Amino acid sequence: MESAVKSNIVKDLWASIAATVVLTIVCCGVYPLIVWGLSQAIFPGKANGSLVSKDGSITTVEADAVGSSLLGQNFSAPQYFHPRPSAAGNGYDASNSSGTNLGPLSDKLINGIHGSKNPDGTPNPSADFDGVKDLVAQYRKENNLSDTTLIPGDAVTRSGSGLDPHISLQNAQLQKNRIGQARGITSEQVQALIDSHTDGPDLGILGDPGVNVLALNLALDA
Numbered sequence: 151m152e153s154a155v156k157s158n159i160v161k162d163l164w165a166s167i168a169a170t171v172v173l174t175i176v177c178c179g180v181y182p183l184i185v186w187g188l189s190q191a192i193f194p195g196k197a198n199g200s201l202v203s204k205d206g207s208i209t210t211v212e213a214d215a216v217g218s219s220l221l222g223q224n225f226s227a228p229q230y231f232h233p234r235p236s237a238a239g240n241g242y243d244a245s246n247s248s249g250t251n252l253g254p255l256s257d258k259l260i261n262g263i264h265g266s267k268n269p270d271g272t273p274n275p276s277a278d279f280d281g282v283k284d285l286v287a288q289y290r291k292e293n294n295l296s297d298t299t300l301i302p303g304d305a306v307t308r309s310g311s312g313l314d315p316h317i318s319l320q321n322a323q324l325q326k327n328r329i330g331q332a333r334g335i336t337s338e339q340v341q342a343l344i345d346s347h348t349d350g351p352d353l354g355i356l357g358d359p360g361v362n363v364l365a366l367n368l369a370l371d372a
Contacts, residue, residue: 206368217364222315225367228292229332231317231325233363234304237283238312249310283308293328316360319348333370343369 189197195208201215209215217223223231224242239246252259252360262281268274282290285306290299302320326340333340347366351357 153234155329190260202364204368204371206365206372216368218315219362219365221313222309222363227332228328230367230370231363232292233331234310234314234317235280235306236312237308242313247311247313250308250310255313258349271313284320289324293324295324299324315364316364317363318347319344320358322361322366333362340370 160182173211179293186197192211195201198210198272199206200219201210201212201216202217202219203211210217222236222242225232233242236242238244250259254356258279258281258285260281262284263277263279266274266277268305278350286301289295289301289362290297290307295301302318302324304318305324322344323341325338326344330337330340343366344361348361348368350359
């Protein structure tokens with residue numbers, strides 16, 4: 151009886167080891183290899199991070215990339231469209247994606263923090279934070295807008311990831327006059343580029359149309 155029990159234990163042990171080995175090979179080797187191979191064959195650009203080259207095309211060569219169509223990056227020069235504000239690291243840090251985690255009633259979110267000091271009383275600029283009121287005033291000033299112009303929310307609020315690559319159509323249209331003046335072209339020419347680089351809602355119904363900032367700025371340079 152005892153020998154039979156030991157024999158069953160040994161059989162169960164070997165069965166468990168065999169199952170672990172087989173599942174490890176299939177789940178950690180064969181399956182990932184198949185998925186990787188199919189993605190590289192069917193949509194290599196997306197599989198490699200949707201990297202964008204200087205001419206605006208998708209590339210699989212990292213050295214040729216100027217960014218990714220999936221990740222926002224900072225543009226501050228007047229001849230470019232500006233992205234949403236970012237709270238990812240020091241701004242648009244893909245390795246430190248994050249939002250502000252501030253609620254809509256937060257005084258810090260609305261009014262910001264300025265003139266903050268270290269415990270020893272010295273100024274601490276790194277702790278300063280521009281609130282929505284600051285960002286609205288800055289946005290109106292840089293785009294030569296009146297004090298009564300309504301500003302779209304995405305222009306003055308940080309996205310949840312800090313890496314949102316799109317801005318709203320209204321945001322883009324409010325920036326087009328500044329860009330036209332900086333580049334010496336008409337706002338109609340800028341509007342034509344906005345129209346040709348507008349992405350519709352996902353599946354035609356999910357979300358609102360938006361403009362990819364990197365793609366649009368590369369088109370301006372072209």
